[in-house]
Amino acid sequence: MAGMARPLATIPTCFSIIIICLSLITMRIEAAPQGSLVTQLPGFNGTFPSSHYSGYVSIGSKKLFYYFVVSEGSPADDPVVLWLNGGPGCSSFDGFVYEHGPFNFEQKSKGALPTLQLNPYSWSKVSNMLYLDSPAGVGFSYSEDPSQYVTGDLQTAADTHAFLLSWFKQYPEFLSNPFYISGESYAGVYVPTLAFQVATGIQNGTKPVVNLKGYMVGNGVTDRNFDDNALVPFAHGMALISDQIYEGVIEECGINYSNSSSPKCNEKLNLAREALGGLNIYNILEPCYHGTESGNDTSTTTKSSNLPLSFQQLGKSPEKPLGVRKRMFGRAWPYQMSVEDGLVPLWPQLAAKSNSRTVPCFNDEVATKWLNDPAVREAIHAKPASVSGPWELCSDRISYDHDAGSMIPYHRNLTTKGYKAIIFSGDHDMCVPYTGSQAWTSSLGYKVIDQWRSWLSNDQVAGYLQAYENDLTFLTVKGAGHTVPEYKPREALDFYSRWLAGKPI
Structure with missing residues (x-):
């Protein structure tokens, strides 16, 4: 009997260890707040x-x-x-x-x-x-x-x-x-x-x-200088601007054209801007569809000479409003070029300044429809629109300083x-x-x-x-x-x- 006592006494201890180990594993998997x-x-x-x-x-x-x-x-x-x-x-x-x-x-x-x-x-x-x-x-x-x-x-x-x-x-x-x-x-x-x-x-x-x-x-x-000065070499390397346009920019602006205030430099940059108009800047391989005022897509591409060459220029109203564009199979990111120090204009504000209903090459219909559905908001524990506001891909509710x-x-x-x-x-x-x-x-x-x-x-x-x-x-x-x-x-x-x-x- 004495010989059997030790194994019998050990069994509950081993069992307890197993239970503790299983509990730790369960905690590892399920410790996240279940209410979320x-x-x-x-x-x-x-x-x-x-x-x-x-x-x-x-x-x-x-x-x-x-x-x-x-x-x-x-x-x-x-x-x-x-x-x-x-x-x-x-x-x-x-x-x-x-x-x-x-x-x-x-x-x-x-x-x-x-x-x-x-x-x-x-x-x-x-x-x-x-x-x-x-x-x-x-x-x-x-x-x-x-x-x-x-x-x-x-x-x-x-x-x-x-x-x-x-x-x-x-x-x-x-x-x-x-x-x-x-x-x-x-x-x-x-x-x-x-x-x-x-x-x-x-x-x-x-x-x-x-x-x-x-x-x-x-x-x-x-970095503003690196980001701004990247565009012209990119456009030249992608055969979007000619050797003459590229060499003209370099001759009049130097390699750091983002800080130039020279009229001759701006003249050469305008030639590049004109050449790049109408492209989908988020992917030059993809088409841009320009919407009509009724919201229907057209197959006509209206060329724009107002593609920004720096973020500062985005705050200026273009001579011609950019059309509403939609990429063929989705949407495109609403951000352009580099950022200067100070208050950053937000994308809904930029769209308003350009007399456009929305940002060019920007379509967020799928996300907007799904994330503003009350059942979806409830399922993901998001507050109703009356509390947190409607979901928007990009908001103009904030004031943002690049500091x-x-x-x-x-x-x-x-x-x-x-x-x-x-x-x-x-x-x-x-x-x-x-x-x-x-x-x-x-x-x-x-x-x-x-x-x-x-x-x-x-x-x-x-x-x-x-x-x-x-x-x-x-x-x-x-x-x-x-x-x-x-x-x-x-x-x-x-x-x-x-x-x-x-x-x-």
Whole structure:
């Protein structure tokens, strides 16, 4: 009997350990706030391949809205990636609906609610994706104090950092996961300023400690001189302007034409502007359809001589109003060229100044229809329109100050501190051309460790890259426009997943 007592006494102990282990695993999977769980979405009849959560995080009077897609792979190990769209003033549901979210959206008939199908190239295949509407006043995010809609680069970074600290407290099971910050267009400012805030918080011992590993920027605004001066070389290289026009600009303006006030320089720039009129600046390969006043598409392309060559020029009313344009298979990002220091004009304001009903090459009908449906808002825990306002892809509710200056010092600071970075560009975007991103990454002076070469997707050349010391990579995506995952979803998932995993691209 004495010999049997020990095994019998051990059985409950072992059983208890098993129960405790199972409980810990369950906590790891289900510790996220269940009140934020999304259980169904209007327009989708299938089963979610992973859990979805959404809701608000309060930063004082500001209520910031997020949508979190748990990885379809290994949620406990896969990175958490924050996605930010730009504008400024544009909702990150742009990325969710049109680029790399878990669904593809299709509006089968005018006025009908879009139907949703699973997206085979969703970035949630390999990462936990966190979409955030930022700053307050954008998308579903709002403030109980309207004075808080006056903001800028530095305040937005501080608010988003505060959001992340609060969010990770609500989702502590993801705190140890590698964390990355990503975005495109004006998020070329959002991403590095936020990464700097997070890195500074880590250095100062701010709790909880975020496991920041790096960041990524697509076709991102970076530095006025590099961004503005990228257009003419891009247009020349793409055979959009002649040798004579290009050489005339260089002769009269020099290579830094963005700061020129010379009448002869402006005369040469007008020739380039005239040549580029009528193009879809977000992807020069795609047509622009110009709507009539009745809203019907026409096949006629009205040439415009008013394509901006700098962001400053966007604030001026063009001599001829730009037509309402719609890209053939979707929409295009409402941002143009570079940004000067100071108050940034928002896209609805720019549309009004140009006597246009909307921004050129801009169509957000699918997202607007779906996200303003009361049943959808209820399903994703968004406040009703009476509280947070109607959802708009890009808002004019905020007043936004570009007060962080050039992003180059931010990039240098972050990359020399050990944070990996990838700067990617759709190579047919004329909005923030790859030529500018290629130039500023080279200007950092880092040693090249992987000389310019092609990279493959599906056994085909998908673009080119050059890698530098300090874990900095510049990469192009062949044939893509301003919103790379929208134009080239397979290729985007390929380089994204390889980069996150630390594999060669």
